[in-house]
Amino acid sequence: MTHKGRIVFAVALTTLGLGLTACNDGEDSATTQESPSASAPASSDTSSKSPSAATGDDAAAPAGDVAAPGTKVKIGDRAVLPFTYGTDKKGTVAVTVTAIEKGAEADMAAFGDKAKGMTPYYIRMKVENVGGTDLSYASLRLRGKLEGGGPTGVVLIGDLPGKCDSESAPRDFTTKGASYETCSLSATKTDPIATASFEEGDAYRDSPVLWTS
Numbered sequence: 001m002t003h004k005g006r007i008v009f010a011v012a013l014t015t016l017g018l019g020l021t022a023c024n025d026g027e028d029s030a031t032t033q034e035s036p037s038a039s040a041p042a043s044s045d046t047s048s049k050s051p052s053a054a055t056g057d058d059a060a061a062p063a064g065d066v067a068a069p070g071t072k073v074k075i076g077d078r079a080v081l082p083f084t085y086g087t088d089k090k091g092t093v094a095v096t097v098t099a100i101e102k103g104a105e106a107d108m109a110a111f112g113d114k115a116k117g118m119t120p121y122y123i124r125m126k127v128e129n130v131g132g133t134d135l136s137y138a139s140l141r142l143r144g145k146l147e148g149g150g151p152t153g154v155v156l157i158g159d160l161p162g163k164c165d166s167e168s169a170p171r172d173f174t175t176k177g178a179s180y181e182t183c184s185l186s187a188t189k190t191d192p193i194a195t196a197s198f199e200e201g202d203a204y205r206d207s208p209v210l211w212t213s
Helices: 105-112
Strands: 011-015 018-022 072-074 076-087 089-102 117-131 145-146 181-188 194-200 207-212
Touching: 076 207, 089 194, 105 117, 117 194, 145 181, 181 194
Parallel strands: 072 207
Antiparallel strands: 011 018, 076 089, 089 117, 117 181, 145 194, 194 207
């Protein structure tokens, strides 16, 4: 189940250190979807252990299963992460980045003139409920990074319907093994995006979990 509005012009863009805000120039107002406060992705590297993996009474996987801050995994690999959404949903999820796909500059036309020169990238992922707690309607976002982990200089809020749909967890995302697929939209005006980054939450803000090719 998807919880989002038609995001066309109502998007915040920050480009190369210059603050840009694109407003809705049309008569229809678009509804933006706020990115959630999620926790981090875990690595298939069993040697990566987080000393502070507890995320709730019965929500967390064992500490040794959770990716430590700074963990690097390959695209296609599964990473287990502590996850927080809002103020009342906590659990443990497994995230598998299945692809980072390059879109066409023309795909960004919906965002208006301030998106000219930007190339979109679609970070496709599978999210699995590992802890078995109620995470229905929660959503998780990854950010695109340049090769080597550098920032893109562009922050997007929204999606491109039909090309990169940002899906919320379905209503039945409440049991172990439940899963859904979603997409995070990123963009760059410079080098290609080659890395997906989870960097929300205190432990991962300065030392994100990264998926690379």
